[in-house]
Structures are given as structure tokens and as C-alpha cells.
Amino acid sequence: MRASDIRISMKWSAVDLDWNQVRAFLATAQEGSFSAASRALGLTQPTLSRQVSTLEAHLGVTLFERGTRSMALTEAGQALLAPAKVMLDGAFDLSLAAEGRSTSMQGKVSITATSLFAMSYLPPVIEALRRKAPELTLEVIASNSLQDLRRREADIAVRHVRPSEDELIGRLIGEHTAGLYASPGYVEQRGAPSALADIHGHDFLGFDNLDQALEVYQQLGLKVTPDQLRVFSGHGEVLLAMVRQGLGLCILPDGEFCEGLKPVLADQVRVDFPVWLVTHRELQTNPRIRLVFDALATALTERLADKPVS
Known part of the structure; x- marks a missing residue:
């Protein structure tokens, strides 16, 4: 199948999320703090914090209530967690499908x-x-x-x-x-x-x-x-x-x-x-x-x- 054979009716300009930012949101929700999430993703804490803040600004919502030692999801964060996990599952499926078709021994x-x-x-x-x-x-x-x-x-x-x-x-x-x-x-x-x-x-x-x-x-x-x-x-x-x-x-x-x-x-x-x-x-x-x-x-x-x- 050629890429030109695929016809999807979609407003592509509405889908402009940065996956790295969504991943930072998911990791923070899972780990409970910026420091733990940054370790899990192999990022510096300022980089991860900036990614989450940029995502919040892009979406126009606050995702976390910031505490001194931990983070708690806001109501908006809880609502967006499930669709973000769907994106995560899709990313894993994409990675698995590509890896399964790789022919490299390296x-x-x-x-x-x-x-x-x-x-x-x-x-x-x-x-x-x-x-x-x-x-x-x-x-x-x-x-x-x-x-x-x-x-x-x-x-x-x-x-x-x-x-x-x-x-x-x-x-x-x-x-x-x-x-x-x-x-x-x-x-x-x-x-x-x-x-x-x-x-x-x-x-x-x-x-x-x-x-x-x-x-x-x-x-x-x-x-x-x-x-x-x-x-x-x-x-x-x-x-x-x-x-x-x-x-x-x-x-x-x-x-x-x-x-x-x-x-x-x-x-x-x-x-x-x-x-x-x-x-x-x-x-x-x-x-x-x-x-x-x-x-x-x-x-x-x-x-x-x-x-x-x-």
C-alpha cells in the first residue's frame, strides 16, 4: 500500500502535540514528582519541568498541583490522563511493529x-x-x-x-x-x-x-x-x-x-x-x-x- 492510497479526513493542524511533552506528563503522573520522572526518562529535572509547563501552556490547562515534595493531578490532569495513555500504548505498538520488521543484527x-x-x-x-x-x-x-x-x-x-x-x-x-x-x-x-x-x-x-x-x-x-x-x-x-x-x-x-x-x-x-x-x-x-x-x-x-x- 502506498502512502497516497491512505485517505483520512482529518484537520491535521489540530493535532500538533509534542510527544515528548505528553510523555513527560505521563511520567510525572506515574512517578509522582518531577525528580522521579526525570530519572525515569533520563532527563534533567529542569528539562522535564519545562516540557510539562510548555504542554500546560499549549493546552491551556493546569495538569498538576505543585507541592514541595510531590505532584498531584488536577481535575484537568485526571481527565487528560486516559487519552494520554492511549497515545502511550500507540507509541509502544508503533515501536514494536517497527522493531519486529528490523533486519539489522546490530x-x-x-x-x-x-x-x-x-x-x-x-x-x-x-x-x-x-x-x-x-x-x-x-x-x-x-x-x-x-x-x-x-x-x-x-x-x-x-x-x-x-x-x-x-x-x-x-x-x-x-x-x-x-x-x-x-x-x-x-x-x-x-x-x-x-x-x-x-x-x-x-x-x-x-x-x-x-x-x-x-x-x-x-x-x-x-x-x-x-x-x-x-x-x-x-x-x-x-x-x-x-x-x-x-x-x-x-x-x-x-x-x-x-x-x-x-x-x-x-x-x-x-x-x-x-x-x-x-x-x-x-x-x-x-x-x-x-x-x-x-x-x-x-x-x-x-x-x-x-x-x-x-
Whole structure:
């Protein structure tokens, strides 16, 4: 189709918004302050503030009530937030469609995985990719939070749940296991429970927050109480260090990073979870993303099939 074949009846002069200014408005609404929004966008605070002020002047409305430490949307700002988000979704769709049709092998590919998984499984794959495609730039986002692939927070994700969004495609590459672990020092000083009912008096560590940690332990048949859960972290490597320090028992993925730790209730507390490799449907035709996706799938399938278990 030629551009001249497209006929749209529109008054183009009425559509003269600067996308950078709209983006600055959205980021400020999301982050709650000019300083946080400027960091999120990689801009200086004066530049972002100027973009928002220019947008307000152009629209003839005040979008934010300025406070000393935070920003609050005005009534006009709240009314304009939804259509601005539609523009944002359109910008992401445009970017995804263009990226999916790119034929260049040069550029960045970002991969996200949990911190422990990234630390243990990704370095050998990254090394192999660097040898095979030195022109690629690879970014590893180690996070226990799900990155939004639809908004390009990452290109490829290693996830432990099947993707449910229609825009995403996933490949099941294997399964992993987890168990309850303690340090040798903890076991020597406090002993180790020999049955599920024998956990009273033991300390436990948890991911993220109390409610989530309690739910996980209770689903595994461990009736852990809030008094037993006093240390939390959203980062797996931090929890691993805490376990090695002897601060308590914790559910950790089996593997080489648990080397030297003591499995506890190994025949009673086991977790099996899938490992999915996920990307956006629009990106699967991009050659550099396809190269990284296939390399990850092959290498991780082999590693998971022959994973070392502590």
C-alpha cells in the first residue's frame, strides 16, 4: 500500500502535540514528582519541568498541583490522563511493529530473569552469544518483578508462569525445583526439623513481604507464624546471603548457588515450577531477538535437563 492510497479526513493542524511533552506528563503522573520522572526518562529535572509547563501552556490547562515534595493531578490532569495513555500504548505498538520488521543484527537485546536465575544460568549463554554475535549489545535485567514486555521493559523474559497475554508468545524450556535450606551453622546451633509439624522455634526468611511469604510456606504445609518471619528481601541473592549467615530457613531454588547449604525436610518440602522463555509476538521476526531467544532456549533447555542439585 502506498502512502497516497491512505485517505483520512482529518484537520491535521489540530493535532500538533509534542510527544515528548505528553510523555513527560505521563511520567510525572506515574512517578509522582518531577525528580522521579526525570530519572525515569533520563532527563534533567529542569528539562522535564519545562516540557510539562510548555504542554500546560499549549493546552491551556493546569495538569498538576505543585507541592514541595510531590505532584498531584488536577481535575484537568485526571481527565487528560486516559487519552494520554492511549497515545502511550500507540507509541509502544508503533515501536514494536517497527522493531519486529528490523533486519539489522546490530543493537541491544534485553533479557530479564530473577536475580538467582540470572546469576546462575545466564553468564555462559551471554558468553556464547558475545562470541557468536559480537555486534550485539546485551542487557540483563535481574529482577523478581515481572517486566512489562508489551511496553518494552525487556525484549525477552525468563518466567516461571505461562504467559497469558495474547501479545506474548512463550516456549516451555524445562522445569526447576526448589527446597528448604539452612546453613550448616544454623543446623549445628538450632538443629533441623525432622517433620512438618516440628518447625516451631525455628526462624524463617521470606521473599518480598510477610503476607506473601506466609502464603508460600503454608501452601507447602509449613505452618509458619508471623513471629517466625522477621527478615524479608525482594532479592534472591540477598536472601541466599542471609541463609548462609545462619539467619534462618528459606525456600531457595535447587542448584549450584545452594552449594554448601543443608537441605531441610528434603523429602517433604519440594517445589516444582516451569521455566518459560517469553517475548512479544511482534518481536519474534526480529533477527537479533530471534537469535538471542533461540540461543537461550537451546542452552537453558540443556542446563535444566542436567541441572546440579544440592
